Amino acid sequence: MKIPIYMDYHATTPVDRRVLEAMLPYFCDDYGNAASKSHAFGWRAEEAVEAAREEVAKLIGASAKEIVWTSGATESDNLAVKGVAQFYQSKGKHLVTCKTEHKAVLDSMHALERQGFEVTFLDVEKDGRLDPGRLEAALRKDTTLVSIMHANNETGAVHPIEEIGRVTRAAGVLFHCDAVQGVGKIPFDVEKANVDLASLSAHKMYGPKGMGALYVRRKPRVRLVAQMDGGGHERGFRSGTLNVPGIVGFGKAAELARLEGATEAERVLALRERLRKGLQAGLDLLTVNGSLAHRVPGNLNVSFAYVEGEALMMAIKDVAVSSGSACTSASLEPSYVLRAMGITEDLAHSSIRFGLGRFTTAEEVDHVVRLVVEKVGKLREMSPLYEMVKEGVDLSQIEWANPH
Amino acid sequence: MAYSDKLLDHYENPRNVGSLDKNDPDVGTGLVGAPACGDVMKLQIRVSDDGVIEDAKFKTFGCGSAIASSSLVTEWVKGKTVDEALTIKNTDVANELNLPPVKIHCSVLAEDAIKAAVADWQQKHGMARTVKPDTVQGDRAALLERGVLKSGI
Numbered sequence: 001m002k003i004p005i006y007m008d009y010h011a012t013t014p015v016d017r018r019v020l021e022a023m024l025p026y027f028c029d030d031y032g033n034a035a036s037k038s039h040a041f042g043w044r045a046e047e048a049v050e051a052a053r054e055e056v057a058k059l060i061g062a063s064a065k066e067i068v069w070t071s072g073a074t075e076s077d078n079l080a081v082k083g084v085a086q087f088y089q090s091k092g093k094h095l096v097t098c099k100t101e102h103k104a105v106l107d108s109m110h111a112l113e114r115q116g117f118e119v120t121f122l123d124v125e126k127d128g129r130l131d132p133g134r135l136e137a138a139l140r141k142d143t144t145l146v147s148i149m150h151a152n153n154e155t156g157a158v159h160p161i162e163e164i165g166r167v168t169r170a171a172g173v174l175f176h177c178d179a180v181q182g183v184g185k186i187p188f189d190v191e192k193a194n195v196d197l198a199s200l201s202a203h204k205m206y207g208p209k210g211m212g213a214l215y216v217r218r219k220p221r222v223r224l225v226a227q228m229d230g231g232g233h234e235r236g237f238r239s240g241t242l243n244v245p246g247i248v249g250f251g252k253a254a255e256l257a258r259l260e261g262a263t264e265a266e267r268v269l270a271l272r273e274r275l276r277k278g279l280q281a282g283l284d285l286l287t288v289n290g291s292l293a294h295r296v297p298g299n300l301n302v303s304f305a306y307v308e309g310e311a312l313m314m315a316i317k318d319v320a321v322s323s324g325s326a327c328t329s330a331s332l333e334p335s336y337v338l339r340a341m342g343i344t345e346d347l348a349h350s351s352i353r354f355g356l357g358r359f360t361t362a363e364e365v366d367h368v369v370r371l372v373v374e375k376v377g378k379l380r381e382m383s384p385l386y387e388m389v390k391e392g393v394d395l396s397q398i399e400w401a402n403p404h
Numbered sequence: 405m406a407y408s409d410k411l412l413d414h415y416e417n418p419r420n421v422g423s424l425d426k427n428d429p430d431v432g433t434g435l436v437g438a439p440a441c442g443d444v445m446k447l448q449i450r451v452s453d454d455g456v457i458e459d460a461k462f463k464t465f466g467c468g469s470a471i472a473s474s475s476l477v478t479e480w481v482k483g484k485t486v487d488e489a490l491t492i493k494n495t496d497v498a499n500e501l502n503l504p505p506v507k508i509h510c511s512v513l514a515e516d517a518i519k520a521a522v523a524d525w526q527q528k529h530g531m532a533r534t535v536k537p538d539t540v541q542g543d544r545a546a547l548l549e550r551g552v553l554k555s556g557i
Binding site for chain 1: 415418438443444446466
């Protein structure tokens with residue numbers, strides 16, 4: 001077993017060696033610009049780009065012409081949200097999203113608010129999922145776009161996107177879905193879910209960083225205001241010379257996900273359950289954050305009550321995980337995703353996100369269980385809150401001063 | 405976040421973790437911070453008849469910097485008189501551990517914990533508090549009566 005152990009697959013994934021192999025020829029040998037229409041170097045690059053486009057499209061039930069290459073999901077989210085809002089602003093200036101979306105969507109929405117748009121930020125249920133009824137009630141005559149993610153990056157909770165798609169389609173409102181955390185891990189089909197735009201990222205599915213895509217529906221046709229002006233690449237949606245090796249890598253990653261995704265999901269889910277059950281057997285006062293039934297296979301987000309998340313991460317420093325604790329960020333505010341789910345601040349501070357994936361082994365899971373159980377025990381011995389609770393003190397009855 | 409070696413040493417090998425008998429008249433207990441902020445420190449001191457801090461223990465819920473800050477101040481206050489201990493400033497703690505700017509509040513909490521422990525000890529001895537009491541607010545007497553708070557916490 002190799003130390004350190006990587007359990008942060010939501011942050012990024014390693015590039016699959018098969019993906020790297022596919023990319024390599026496009027650096028030093030087939031280095032043409034895919035936009036060069038007049039010579040063989042350009043043609044070969046274009047051919048590779050189009051083959052990759054087919055693969056990415058196939059993975060999400062789309063056609064190749066509906067895939068626009070971008071630099072990553074942040075760009076895709078910006079292009080979808082701002083591009084649609086701006087294009088359809090004569091029709092209406094109301095947008096809907098939810099509070100647990102990725103910052104790339106939330107901050108794009110905030111930018112639009114400053115441009116005079118009105119945005120409704122919906123609450124989620126305690127399990128982290130959006131109630132489609134809540135969405136339906138929020139739609140107005142002047143609503144043009146709904147942006148709801150597929151799976152949440154912190155809790156792994158999967159939104160009922162097919163129901164959401166039915167609501168938006170019936171209302172004639174466009175549906176953008178940030179599908180970064182779901183695609184390649186659980187089934188995602190733009191037709192089944194009536195998705196009009198979808199953001200994808202290569203590095204979350206064993207492809208290279210700096211490579212993304214935006215699915216833009218053609219039937220019925222969705223239109224956008226480009227956010228990057230220039231040579232008119234990607235049918236004018238996104239100018240800029242194509243990152244040919246990155247695109248080839250994304251295509252290969254999509255092919256592997258399509259061929260192996262289902263088997264992999266089963267294996268990763270079994271490991272996740274091994275982790276969850278191991279931790280639950282070894283520790284009391286542990287809560288799983290987010291729906292367990294509707295969740296991506298590789299995610300386990302847990303709060304270890306009375307232990308602060310960053311302290312625990314330091315204690316298990318040979319295991320790469322992330323925390324919803326404020327202490328991991330400069331803001332001193334704990335995770336806004338967990339807070340939006342109604343999780344109390346102290347439990348948000350105590351949360352750890354484990355992300356399992358393609359290269360996680362059972363041996364690693366068992367090691368992590370042993371380590372976490374030991375270190376949480378040690379930190380609880382050091383925790384005044386744990387001591388008070390064990391003495392029968394009801395912490396909620398104490399009025400703590402100087403909040404922050 | 406890159407932490408100093410001293411901070412990591414205090415985090416990995418914390419000094420003086422534990423509890424003293426909070427009902428002992430010679431023991432002062434300070435409890436500062438709030439769970440919602442992600443930091444709660446409990447610092448206890450045992451003071452001899454001549455006003456010297458003979459022993460100190462801590463328990464902390466918080467990040468690595470908070471744990472290291474409290475560990476450090478237990479070392480520092482031991483052997484000092486109560487008045488000397490009160491001269492420890494948060495900047496001393498921050499400098500010693502080379503705390504990054506976002507973690508300065510941990511050192512503030514450590515200074516508050518010393519003051520709160522001293523205030524508790526002063527109160528037990530019928531002295532006027534020269535520093536502010538701990539930061540748990542509310543009607544302490546009522547909370548104690550209802551059993552929500554144990555005396556000393």
